[in-house]
Amino acid sequence: MTSATEFKKSVEQIRKEALQEIKGANELGSLDQVRIKYLGRKGSITSLLKGLKDFSEKERPVLGQLSNQLKGNLELALSTRMKELEVAVGQEGEFFDYTLPGRGGWQGKHHPITQVNDRVTEIFYGMGFEIARGPDVETDYYNFSALNFPPDHPARDMQDTFYIKDDLLLRTHTSPVQVRVFEKRKPPVKIIAPGRCYRNEAINARSFCTFHQVEGFYVDTDVTFADLKGVLSAFVWELFGKDVSLRFRASFFPFTEPSAEVDISCVICGGKGCGVCKQKGWLEILGAGMIDPEVFKAVGYDPEVYSGYAFGLGIERIAMLKYRIDDIRLFFENDLRFLRQF
């Protein structure tokens, strides 16, 4: 058994030798060998620490402290020397091309739906429409009653609704913004209202439970269906190009009369028929019509004096055509591999 004095001598001896070897190591490999020799599992310091158990309780703390100090000293010396050698390798051993372009981080972008929404809004803004907004949580009155959906009328089933309370719901379309604007302003009003809508519908490749619409409406003393056709044609040609044709199909909405659904010739196949347009050559993009006199009566506009048109288009459907996306769900999954493509 070694005495405490001998133990202290060994500590100093190891310190001296190890520091010399660390200083003398000229490359990272040999420095690591030194580390293993002293601090490795079978290294000198490890066996020194193991030997502590043979000393008395009085001696052990002092000798333990000495050993730990030695360990700390050597670890510091090793890491200092390692940094020196690494710098040397970087300067002499490796070629570093400072002209290489840096690796940039990912640049944040607007969501494709926001991009299409902004583009649609911009086109109508350029045609003299002001922008208005309404709340996502609506009352039954604005979403249905004021838009000439009578209570318990089957037309309400056209839009499956998420109800919050009897009278409170998540808006199923952006048309309630018409009523909110009409209540506050006298004609002429020429407005677009972009916003989010919600429907308690079965989800599939073309329909989701939440989506975005842009509502447009113009009320003045002599607005005609020809004005509606003109403004929608200008919009479609601006967004998809002049080669695209429009088709107005008779339809029904309680708040417009006459009503139409508007199709455009398929932007994928040019109208010949393909999988996206289901061989029809046409794709529906919006609902529209002349505002029903009943809506004017509900807001105090005289239907004998004023006339107006309204339309509501689905942003996701437009985005699907613009970017040739065959499943609406991709817009809501937040998969970065998808989003980074826009």
Ligand code: FA5
């Ligand atoms: C309406 O919502 C009417 N408010 C549109 C309107 C406004 C008509 C003004 C007349 C005057 P519709 O339910 O057809 O109509 O929806 C309009 C558009 O919203 C559709 O053409 C479609 O592009 C989009 N849309 C409707 N439901 C969904 C859904 N579940 N998922 C994605 N887009 C949808």
